[in-house]
Amino acid sequence: MELDRRSVLRGGLVAGGAALASAASPALAAPSLLRSRPVLTHGVQAGDVTAGEAVIWARADRPARMVVEVARRPDFRGAVRVPGPYLTPDTDLTGKAFLRGLPAGTELHYRVRLDDSAPVAGRLRTAPRDRRDLSFVWSGDLAGQGWGIDPARGGYRIFRAMRAVDPDFFLCSGDLVYSDGPLSATVALPDGSTWRNVVTEEKSHIAQTLADYRGQFRYNLQDEAFRAFNADVPMLYQWDDHEVANNWYPGEILDRPGFTEKRADVLAQRARRAMFEYTPIAVRAQRGGRIYRKISYGPLLDVFLLDMRTHKSPNTAGTEPGLTEGLLGAEQTAWLKRELAASRATWKVIANDLPLGLVVPDGANQEAAAQGDPGLPLGREREIADVLRHIKRRRVRNTVWLTADVHYTAAHYYDPDKAAFQDFDPFWEFVSGPLNAGTFGPNTLDATFGPQLKFQKVAPYANASPAAGHQFFGQVEIDGRTEELTVNLRDINGTVLYSQDLFPRR
Secondary structure, three states, X not given: OOOOHHHHHOOOOOOOOOOOOOOXXXXXXXXXXXXXXXOEEEEEEEEOOOOOOEEEEEEEOOOEEEEEEEEOOOOOOOOEEEEEEEEOHHHOOEEEEEEOOOOOOOEEEEEEEEOOOOOEEEEEEOOOOOOOOEEEEEEOOEOOOOXXXXXXXXXXXXXXXXXXOOOXXXXXXXXXXXXXXXXOOEEEOOOXXXXXXXXXXXXXXXXXXXXXHHHHHHHHOOOHHHHHHHHHOXXXXXXXXXXXXXXXXXXXXXXXXXXXXXXHHHHHHHHHHHHHHHOOOXXXXXXXXXXXXXXXXXXXXXXXXXXXXXXXXXXXXXXXXXXXXXXXHHHHHHHHHHHHHHOOOOEEEEEOOOOOOEXXXXXXXXXXXXXXXXXXXXXXXXXXXXXXXXXXXXXXXXXXXXXXXXXXXXXXXXXXXXXXXXXOOOEEEEEOOOOEOOEOOOOOEOHHHOEEEEEEEOOOOOOEOHHHOOOEEEEEXXXXXXXXXXXXXXXXXOOEEEEEEEOOOO
């Protein structure tokens, strides 16, 4: 069956945050005036895929028009051709096509052309409207602690393992780039061998300009395994700290070596724009779009992507007795409560870019919610307690929290019977990462919400390189018939280290 061209075109297509340029613009010269055809420079990506919509991303080597073809067949028979945006220097030659009216529960093939250039193909599966098997993967932290792309070691090879499990989508839990993590050409390893990084100009120093931040994303997209993964697996993206700077918060004045621009808010504005330009997120930077959002993936799954950075309070000891808006802010908290209560999906996956019960130090201060005081909620814990209380009182069933951030993998069961604060229903939080960064851990668990350690896998020493093999991702599978949800914590080779089956409560 061919695609319905009218339904695919419904709603039109727009550029990623920039107005469409005029076809008569001198910057968009006719192809006949160019000495060669334009080229797609960094592969293709899809993102924020729902039952009927998707975002398609691409980047050109020069100003050109982006055209997307969509088909049910890999040979593109019966494809719908959709004119996309002009890609201009204003967005660093990146662009997004917003497809609407797609058929639900369908594997679709797409390819992107620039004017009359050779196409680059990808595929995606739209969310179903019926109960059927679902699968997705999650992780975070790419190119951190000095570990970039080493081609001789397979580059970002964890993406091959994630691609092999054939997920419906990838939930990126943040730190997709390390803007504050310069790379050196070589790093000596404990076994006497040498890690050899690909190094670009932007990755040779701390990012501070818009061009620097754009270069962070381009760097990762040089990796062959990452590009192949992006072409096959749509992304749901949320940010954390390293898109800007380690442990930053709004209003911070950075007193750190290497920063000549010390206002975190100025840096965050530049990083945010680059992030929106280089990821297939259905957000436009120039419209002030929010990062937190809900993606519905059929009757079995709603994914709630949080933004625990934009509204974050300053990092302190974390023991303030009256703090009520430390991570999410009032508007996002109200949105989360409202959307959780309204959700009719069997499973509500909450993607928290900072863990709930793990103590994450920032020097003598605290970065996340937990602060090591096992008593009643203080500081940012009060905001988390408010959300957990709401979930219980509104009888929101089957919440699962997924995070990365701490550079190891773990499973935590939150038990109110073992907690200082007990006004919540029990739930699970799973941690998995990094993708390609230094491995650390374990962090201390704070007893306020009663987390029980069920599993953890950490590095044998701090900042273990990807060559040591301690890189992790998580996989979620939902059985369409029984609605059982299974979480698998996997290593860099895709080997299952731990598995937990969860059964829905009614």
